[in-house]
Amino acid sequence: MPALNRIGTIREDEAVICVLKDFNPTLRNPERSDNYPVIRYLKTLARQSRSSRKSIILMGPEAVVPSDLREEMVVCDFPLPSTSEIERIITSVIPPNLLQVSGLALEQLIRACQGLTRQRIERILARALAAKGKVSEGDIDLVLEEKKQYIRQTEILEFYNPSETLQNVGGLENLKAWIRGRRNSFSVQAHAYGLPSPKGVLLVGIQGTGKSLCAKTIAREWRMPLLKLDVGRLFGGIVGESESRVRQMIQIAEAMAPCVLWIDELDKAFGGVNSEFSGDSGTSKRVFGSLITWMQEKTKPVFIVATANNVRVLPAELLRKGRFDETFFVNLPNQREREEIFQVHIRRLRPNRVRDFSYTDLAMATEDFSGAEIEQTIYDAMHMAFNQDPPREFTQEDILTAIQQTVPLAAIARDQIQSLKAWAAESGARTASQDQELMQELRDMAGRINSGLLEVDSPSSFSPPPHA
Numbered sequence: 001m002p003a004l005n006r007i008g009t010i011r012e013d014e015a016v017i018c019v020l021k022d023f024n025p026t027l028r029n030p031e032r033s034d035n036y037p038v039i040r041y042l043k044t045l046a047r048q049s050r051s052s053r054k055s056i057i058l059m060g061p062e063a064v065v066p067s068d069l070r071e072e073m074v075v076c077d078f079p080l081p082s083t084s085e086i087e088r089i090i091t092s093v094i095p096p097n098l099l100q101v102s103g104l105a106l107e108q109l110i111r112a113c114q115g116l117t118r119q120r121i122e123r124i125l126a127r128a129l130a131a132k133g134k135v136s137e138g139d140i141d142l143v144l145e146e147k148k149q150y151i152r153q154t155e156i157l158e159f160y161n162p163s164e165t166l167q168n169v170g171g172l173e174n175l176k177a178w179i180r181g182r183r184n185s186f187s188v189q190a191h192a193y194g195l196p197s198p199k200g201v202l203l204v205g206i207q208g209t210g211k212s213l214c215a216k217t218i219a220r221e222w223r224m225p226l227l228k229l230d231v232g233r234l235f236g237g238i239v240g241e242s243e244s245r246v247r248q249m250i251q252i253a254e255a256m257a258p259c260v261l262w263i264d265e266l267d268k269a270f271g272g273v274n275s276e277f278s279g280d281s282g283t284s285k286r287v288f289g290s291l292i293t294w295m296q297e298k299t300k301p302v303f304i305v306a307t308a309n310n311v312r313v314l315p316a317e318l319l320r321k322g323r324f325d326e327t328f329f330v331n332l333p334n335q336r337e338r339e340e341i342f343q344v345h346i347r348r349l350r351p352n353r354v355r356d357f358s359y360t361d362l363a364m365a366t367e368d369f370s371g372a373e374i375e376q377t378i379y380d381a382m383h384m385a386f387n388q389d390p391p392r393e394f395t396q397e398d399i400l401t402a403i404q405q406t407v408p409l410a411a412i413a414r415d416q417i418q419s420l421k422a423w424a425a426e427s428g429a430r431t432a433s434q435d436q437e438l439m440q441e442l443r444d445m446a447g448r449i450n451s452g453l454l455e456v457d458s459p460s461s462f463s464p465p466p467h468a
Helices: 002-008 024-028 036-051 083-093 104-113 118-132 139-153 173-181 188-193 211-222 241-255 266-270 283-297 335-349 351-356 359-365 371-386 396-404 414-427 436-450
Strands: 016-021 054-059 157-160 200-204 226-229 259-263 302-308 326-329 455-458 461-463
Touching: 002 036, 024 036, 036 054, 083 104, 083 118, 104 139, 118 139, 139 157, 157 241, 173 211, 173 326, 200 211, 200 414, 211 226, 211 259, 211 302, 226 241, 241 283, 266 302, 326 414, 335 351, 335 359, 335 371, 359 396, 371 396, 414 436
Parallel strands: 016 054, 200 302, 200 326, 226 259, 259 302
Antiparallel strands: 157 226, 455 461
């Protein structure tokens, strides 16, 4: 209050800019008895300043605007440094004789700094200078590690440096071809050609079918950083905090563009957003509205990979064209894909024993198994062999024993799988696999749905109508 009283005593003809720092705690809790007089006085000063030459600037890390001040305040967002600004920071902080990066290495260093604040970039460069007396190509890893720590501190996003490639994905040939076909869509040449940047892809299927793995491989295939959004952490307990976190997430993602933003299990976060009884005073609807508006209108090259298990609970406005470039249905792997999945894991775990297994027999024994369940049977077989006295190498018989002891999720989730197939048939979603039998099944199912012989009663059930 003393600072505000001092502002109030300034003459109207005196040109003054008053900067108030660290007011966010007061603005965030205006209903408190000790904060309300401050809000009230700020409102009075703002109205008085209209006829004077003084301006009041409130500074803070987040945009917090109490309802009493919405008509009096203008919010100005300061974006994170762009690539040209980062280059100026690097060249101004580091003496030319100590900056031992140029060309492609300098470009990689600048890209590694994207998404960081000016102060943090300067601190990282100072650390490198203090440790080695120079800044070289080896400091790019230092910047990436600092970026990982910084993004983790936001408690909203997580930074990944993916190592998985498309060779680590068994099957899903249609999805792989789609990914490879857009590998250069974010390049300068594509922009000059007039090609718009891809917006995103939605992957739908039951658990364990490789949706999350595909998100990681897309980032690696396109050589772009990967950010994982924890949608649950967008929601804060303080009024206005959730909306502020959405803006923070968007700011970081766009500052790191081009990048891949991975939103896992979208249905868990926004499945009931259109319900009249959400119980959160409309917070989830406002967060959802801000997110889908940004997905539709964003101009920065942020590619969104969203995954969902129960797609039928998602709002229709999220699934319409414009939010995602394509929607893929990821089914349980067929015989050929199961063979590939076994080969991928054996090659990764025992590259010198790839020829020791009959992948056809293993695939035939794992009908209705997901990719994650196939991987787990191999680990179970390794445990069996390792716990022998003495430990020995695992064999095909060990894997077959592990398979017999496993009950696949499909055995208890057939209704969910059929419901997802019916949704794929209704919506026209593309199949991620080159599976002619599945495509024919979906076409037949679509015809039965259109003719009224088949209907889906709920997101988790699939049953024919009484007259069928």
